Amino acid sequence: MQNANTKITYKQAMTEAHKEEMLRDERVIVMGEDIVLHGNSELINMFDSKRVWNTPISENAFTGMAVGAAMTGLRPVVDLTVASFTYLASDQIINQASKLRYMTGGQMKIPVVFRCCMYYNLSMAAQHSDRPYSMFMNSPGLKILLPSTPANMKGLLKSAIRDDDPVLIFEDVNLWDQEECVSTDPEVLIPIGQAEIKREGSDITIVAIGATLNIALEAAQILEDQGISAEIIDPRTLIPLDTEALITSVRKTGRLVIVDNAHRTASVGSEIAALIVERAFKSLKAPIQRITTPDVHIPYSETLEALVYPNCSDILAAATVAIAY
């Protein structure tokens, strides 16, 4: 079985990561609402009831319980179901999980994973369509992961479960059915804090946040046909951010476009832009451009929702502006 690969979906990758880590370490438990949904039903059949906890609708308290359990010997994985439910849980995530290692002078470690699934572009309106990872970047003490492929999902979720700090992992429901060959070796992990250069290039750097990787790769192919060599970087981890990979790329290409499905203001795109201006200003040949969802709530109507997220044409237009500058 070692070194074997199997084609699995992004959603199956989540389940495989859970199964492997729960088999490896009996301290790993899973908890969340309606746990029979969202790809966890296999876990209920495989594991003892003490390992899989179907919770009432009490996001604040079961999140805090996971933190308390993490402080006392377990390694909980909390399925927060919909990413906007993190707001109900945010007191426990921010005031307790992120702070208690520091506030206790290192007496406590908090090995807990919060799975936050981003449902958007599904006509579910504003309360079920948020992509709130940037908000949590402003709370030190958390690690924030954003897997963009099945292999990244499996490898990063496994790393998150083995990590001794609180980790938020943002899943993208639009990627659930995406397939890829993924290693079946349970010891293949993707390190937290390491960006992936998905495509090497020399004229422009395109930083693709999360699921925008797919449209960025599509744009890079079109740009290549136009004689423009685009480098595509997927940060994979927002905290800690692989700053060196980003800086190195921009020093090489001199141009930067950041693509992000989250809202625009004070976003991961803002942070990367600021980082590059601070650390690689002299390398820039053109202004940095951010392609994001504008600061508008996600509308229900499909015709309106189709307007808000970045698309391939937006990237091509931004790249053209940067090259011509």
Added chain:
Amino acid sequence: MLTTERKLEMYRRMQRIRQFEESLIIRGTEGHLAIGQEAAIVGACMALNDNDYITGTHRSHGHPIGKGAALRPLMAEMLGKVTGICKGRGGSMHFADSTVGVISESAIVGGGIPLATGAALSISVLATDQVSLCFFGDGACNEGAFSEAINMAAIWNLPVIYFCENNHYAMTTSITQSHGQPDIAKRGEAFGVPGVTVDGQNVDAVYQVTAEAVSRARDGHGPTLIEAKTYRFEEHNEGLEVPTPYRSEAEINHYRTHCDPLVLYRDSLLKKGISKRQLSTIKAEVAAEVVDANQFADSSPFPDESSLYDYMYSNPINYPN
């Protein structure tokens, strides 16, 4: 029943809380003092084993002391010294002390209730014989975290004791102004959890009801809600100026004069044949401990500036930028 030795240990721990905090008043150090609430804290803690978990509140000094913590690291923490129990990162409202099972003191009201419930979940999953006890105030009962957590403890039969130190005021807001059901113990029934009320100034009574709740939890019978009616003798926060009185001087004087838990317990022990000399020896020994803790804290260094980022992450990568 408690042995004489354990009763004297209860008296000693109550003296420790009282004298530790009196020394803070003398120093002029700001802090949320538990003076007046010592019997509720110590009676509950003495019903626990050393490896049982507790979580507490912003009024945090008493809980680790009640659980048996050494005073030196606590006083050093008070002053923000590197020898403090939390290395100067937590301070007065956050006296977590893992050496005695105090996993967290939360200054977010109600924040520790889910944590203690989660510790009980660990106990259940890992099948140890521990219990978890959660201290919180009357104000915290109005937080959603309380209702959510006690409900989960009930459905999962977790070994946790919800211990409310009802001092009748959430900062300046009276329980009569803020609680539709001011008998907090009655709230347990809504969740299928037994609720017990106890005189929080009577340390023996508090010990007794807590010991029963601990037995229930250890025997697999799930959570108990205990409401200890107590009273805070000092202001919400030492140094806080409250321009509009929210409780009368007569009320405060009544509790100080008639309901001082240390005086009540001293009288009780004397009646049971403990000598005045034994009790005054304990008081003097605690006084020496408190002097020693203050000297230790005063002579300890502050954390080194280079240590600012220590304890942020277990394995930082590119941190800080």
